[in-house]
Amino acid sequence: MIDLNFLSGVYVLLTYFAAAIFIIGVLIKIIVYAKTPMPVKIALTPAPQTKAGSVGRVASEILLFKSLFRANKPTWVAGYIFHVSFIILILLHFARHFIYHYHNGVVSLPSWYPLFVNAGIVFGILMFLSLFYLLFRRMIVDRVKIISIFSDYLILIILMMIAIAGLSMNFLISASALTKIDNRLDPFINGIATFHPINIPSNPYFLVHYSLILILVAYIPFSKVMHFVGVFFSPTRYMTDNPEEKRYYKPNAKDLSL
Amino acid sequence: MAKIKASYKVPILTGEIKIPKVVPGASAYEKMYPGIKEDMLAIGFPASLEDGWETKAVGIFKQLLTHNKALKTYMDICVRCGACTDKCQFFLGTADSNNMPVGRAELMRRVYRYYFTPAGSLFKGLADAEPFSEKMIKKWFTYYYQCSECRRCSYFCPYGIDTAVITMAAREIMDGIGIGQKYATEIIHKVFKIGNNLGIPPAALRNTLDDLEEEINEATGKDIKIPMDVEGAEVLLVPPSADFFAMPHMESLIGYAKVFYKAGISWTVSSYASEAGNFGMFIGSYKNTKEINKRIWDEARRLKVKRVVVGECGHAWRALYNFSNTMNGPFDFLDGKYKQPTHICDFTLGLIKDGVIKMDPSANDDKIVTFHDSCNVARASRMGDTKDGQLTIPRELIKACANHFFELRDGANKAQTYCCGAGGGILTDEVMNVRIAGSMPKMQVIKEVMDNKGVNFLALICAICKTQFTNMYPLYGFDKEMVGGVHQLVSSAIIL
Ligand code: SF4
Ligand code: SF4
Numbered sequence A: 001m002i003d004l005n006f007l008s009g010v011y012v013l014l015t016y017f018a019a020a021i022f023i024i025g026v027l028i029k030i031i032v033y034a035k036t037p038m039p040v041k042i043a044l045t046p047a048p049q050t051k052a053g054s055v056g057r058v059a060s061e062i063l064l065f066k067s068l069f070r071a072n073k074p075t076w077v078a079g080y081i082f083h084v085s086f087i088i089l090i091l092l093h094f095a096r097h098f099i100y101h102y103h104n105g106v107v108s109l110p111s112w113y114p115l116f117v118n119a120g121i122v123f124g125i126l127m128f129l130s131l132f133y134l135l136f137r138r139m140i141v142d143r144v145k146i147i148s149i150f151s152d153y154l155i156l157i158i159l160m161m162i163a164i165a166g167l168s169m170n171f172l173i174s175a176s177a178l179t180k181i182d183n184r185l186d187p188f189i190n191g192i193a194t195f196h197p198i199n200i201p202s203n204p205y206f207l208v209h210y211s212l213i214l215i216l217v218a219y220i221p222f223s224k225v226m227h228f229v230g231v232f233f234s235p236t237r238y239m240t241d242n243p244e245e246k247r248y249y250k251p252n253a254k255d256l257s258l
Numbered sequence B: 001m002a003k004i005k006a007s008y009k010v011p012i013l014t015g016e017i018k019i020p021k022v023v024p025g026a027s028a029y030e031k032m033y034p035g036i037k038e039d040m041l042a043i044g045f046p047a048s049l050e051d052g053w054e055t056k057a058v059g060i061f062k063q064l065l066t067h068n069k070a071l072k073t074y075m076d077i078c079v080r081c082g083a084c085t086d087k088c089q090f091f092l093g094t095a096d097s098n099n100m101p102v103g104r105a106e107l108m109r110r111v112y113r114y115y116f117t118p119a120g121s122l123f124k125g126l127a128d129a130e131p132f133s134e135k136m137i138k139k140w141f142t143y144y145y146q147c148s149e150c151r152r153c154s155y156f157c158p159y160g161i162d163t164a165v166i167t168m169a170a171r172e173i174m175d176g177i178g179i180g181q182k183y184a185t186e187i188i189h190k191v192f193k194i195g196n197n198l199g200i201p202p203a204a205l206r207n208t209l210d211d212l213e214e215e216i217n218e219a220t221g222k223d224i225k226i227p228m229d230v231e232g233a234e235v236l237l238v239p240p241s242a243d244f245f246a247m248p249h250m251e252s253l254i255g256y257a258k259v260f261y262k263a264g265i266s267w268t269v270s271s272y273a274s275e276a277g278n279f280g281m282f283i284g285s286y287k288n289t290k291e292i293n294k295r296i297w298d299e300a301r302r303l304k305v306k307r308v309v310v311g312e313c314g315h316a317w318r319a320l321y322n323f324s325n326t327m328n329g330p331f332d333f334l335d336g337k338y339k340q341p342t343h344i345c346d347f348t349l350g351l352i353k354d355g356v357i358k359m360d361p362s363a364n365d366d367k368i369v370t371f372h373d374s375c376n377v378a379r380a381s382r383m384g385d386t387k388d389g390q391l392t393i394p395r396e397l398i399k400a401c402a403n404h405f406f407e408l409r410d411g412a413n414k415a416q417t418y419c420c421g422a423g424g425g426i427l428t429d430e431v432m433n434v435r436i437a438g439s440m441p442k443m444q445v446i447k448e449v450m451d452n453k454g455v456n457f458l459a460l461i462c463a464i465c466k467t468q469f470t471n472m473y474p475l476y477g478f479d480k481e482m483v484g485g486v487h488q489l490v491s492s493a494i495i496l
């Protein structure tokens, strides 16, 4: 840690800070959601009568956004494209770690690496466009506009800026500068993960992209993005429909609420 | 029966459901009568707003959040995607943005963010957070009583966010600080005092049943009884109390009586548990729901029956099917062979299938029938053994009793049914315009089958739906005789 420059020192601290907020915040929410009892059965019927059926029901919501599909097709298309691109982009970023190989400072890349980069660009663009549609819809459709609050716009804008900053590295800076970032990024992240931090790539485009991601990560536990946890705990969806067959009883919820 | 007033705004039926342009506050003028002192006190709530109510409200809110997973998650995870915005019949009818499910829920989330989230307490305006205030409670009292707890929104929400849960919690919080609704609290009080929602005392009930027996006798020439408080009967039948007094509800009671008579199954109604309905659920009060529910099981024990069968009532079936076992079970003193409770439609269809009773569907040949899925049945409470029995059983029963049956349009039917516009404790005349507005989507699709298929009979399985449609039909220019229960069809078709 001794030979970190000032900028890297700040970023290393911020990275640990954001990660800590994210992990603790999400864990707290999971614990709160899991521990809060549900006093009565409220499965939205027709509902599965078995646990396996309920798992399938929740999975169809998470993997296919089934209810949203039934409710509003354009929103489903945009929402689905956004979520899929976002997840793929996260996975691509992780995958870098396994694709890069370092030996004494020498980088070796597989021959299909350009394909990998292009996939990132395509999904980055898809992510941006779907977000743009969602933002546009939020501002245009009167029913959605009237319920939108500041944080709804904030999260869209943060995500769009992340996408733009990420894409800009592929379009606005020279190939050699990009390679320089690429070559230093994986060691930096490895350093963070192993608690032996090293200097951060100092390219400003990269720093903007990275800073926005830190903001997002730290903001998630306080935001509606927590739906990614909550969706597992929605009683109307995960509950089985068998109140007569099997007595449902939660002593810690007793007599307090319906 | 509702009087037709000039101030009623009755939409014109075109057979189409249009999504209106948003008009915030369009239905703010329709308000419930506040709870009366004796009723509020009798069911455990303060009579009116007292000093320090804000703190008390926050306390109740907190307790609900820590004891109701649905409320807690639904406060947090709405992304305001808008998928539910055009799904509520009250929004479609009133155009008021506070009647969009998410608009309604945000009235509570604003307060939630203020007291229970860091952003809300730090940034207030920016986070759209607001403390409890009389103004806010007024809004709550208006819009949490323009929701019928029908759960259509939950069906379409990507997270299953159930605005009925939120509405119930809001009503519970309001009741806890002395802001009650006259209609529901009065009815709950009556149930505890007399045994049913209509406040019919036992002697009067017996008299009515005697009259009814005579009527049936005249019409059929058979000695068909409606027994009351008979110990040792096989079945305790619990109908909504409207089945004893209101029209067309009574026709269904006659139908039940004929089924029991022909099947040779001994049965009884009870003067103590003469009400299947549970208004405790409407106001989100676990305590009241449980107490009302308990009366039925206490009575089943006292009368030493083998099984409990429930009459045609939507929310009653929800409360009995879903909550009984949790609140007052287990029912090991009853016969384990049967579902406890059993829905009357399931019961009757079972007897038809077993060949115990026979139907002559041509007896209903004057009727061209359609069926309205009561939301509390379709989206909350199964009948029979299969996953969607609550959708298939009433239809099979209708088809066994009538030759001409047509479905309502997809998207307004089965699990996607619109509410009749008066469920959830809003079947009261002071909000008639809200009821009319809320009935509009369903009336449009009924109009469609009237025009295209010549439908002239709307079959129902819910006491509230029956009253609501009997009130709505004349307003929209239709004959109220075109509304009735599924067991009214059974009553005409059964071969005695
Ligand atoms: S559909 Fe669900 S998540 Fe979307 S706005 Fe409505 S309640 Fe919120
Ligand atoms: S529960 Fe029904 S009435 Fe209430 S907001 Fe949802 S759709 Fe509207």
Ligand code: SF4
Pocket: B148, B149, B150, B314, B315, B373, B374, B375, B376, B377, B418, B419, B420, B421, B422, B423, B424, B462, B463, B464, B465
């Ligand atoms: S009255 Fe009928 S349609 Fe309306 S809420 Fe009840 S069950 Fe649903």
